[in-house]
Amino acid sequence: MTPESLPLMEALHSTPSRRYLAPDPIPDDVLWSVLDAAIRGPSGGNQQGWGWVVVTDPEVKNRVAAWYRENWDAAYGSRREDILNAPPGSRGLSQRGFLGAEHLAHHIAEAPVWVFPVLRGVADATNPRIGSSIYGAVQQLCLAARAHGLGTSLTTLYGGHEEELREMLGLPEDALTMALVPMGYPTQGRWAEPKRLPVEDVVHWDRWGAKRPREEAG
Structure with missing residues (x-):
């Protein structure tokens, strides 16, 4: 399948987080294609106050990976047995999802490419919706990667080290990283539809709690 032949709705329904990634390099033309698709995503007021920092430097990745593992252990590692049993x-991470996320926590530095979506002018922002100016474009990055057979996941588990990260990446003082997207060719798993609650359970009509039965197309 070529990127052009992947139906849009199929991609939207089959782009789960892929956390088992090979260290094989990603060709430059593929990487540029993915990034070029990402920047076609929505930007508040078309300001495009963003930047996309592509990281392949092992030194940077190893340092950030140590922060990532520390945060993983604090948030999930201590609950390993409870989650797996x-x-x-049960709501939340499934056993398979947990093991995949655990694998990423211990192998994230092996992903050949990392992408940090960065927003300018938000370093001191308190607006909880500030990410709306970039997260749509981040999803386009993930969808474009999927079209090229590349796995991704969106994570923020490197958090708590923003100043150190700003210095390492040479970011402007007003900039803030909004996520980390490791990218690579998947070694396990498949392009499957992520498990979700039924759409009828989470959609409300005109006001919260108002439900409407879904009529299937005839």
Whole structure:
């Protein structure tokens, strides 16, 4: 399948986080194609006050990976047995999802390419919706990667080290990283539809709690 032949709705329904990634390099033309698709995403007021920092430097990746593992252990590692022994159908990470996320926490530095989406003028922002100016474009990055057979996941588990990261990446003082997207060719898993609650359960009509039955197309 070529990137052009992947149907849009199929891509939207089958772009899960892929956390088992090979260290194989990504060709430059593929990487540029993915990035060029990302910047076609929505930008508030078309300001495009963003930058996309592509990281392949092992020294940078190893340092950030140590922060990532520390945060993983604090947020999830201490609950490992509880999560892995939870009854099937429990809300939150499934056993398989947990093991994939755990693998990424210990192998994220092996992903050949990292992308940090960066916003300018938001270093001191308190607006909880500030990410709306870039997260749509980040999803386009993930979808374009999927079209090229590349796996991605969107994570912020490197958090708590923004000043150190700003210095390492040479970011402007007013800039803030909004996520980390490791990217590579998947070695395990498949392009499957992520499990979600039924759409009828989470959609409300005109006001919260107002439901409407879904009529299937005839």
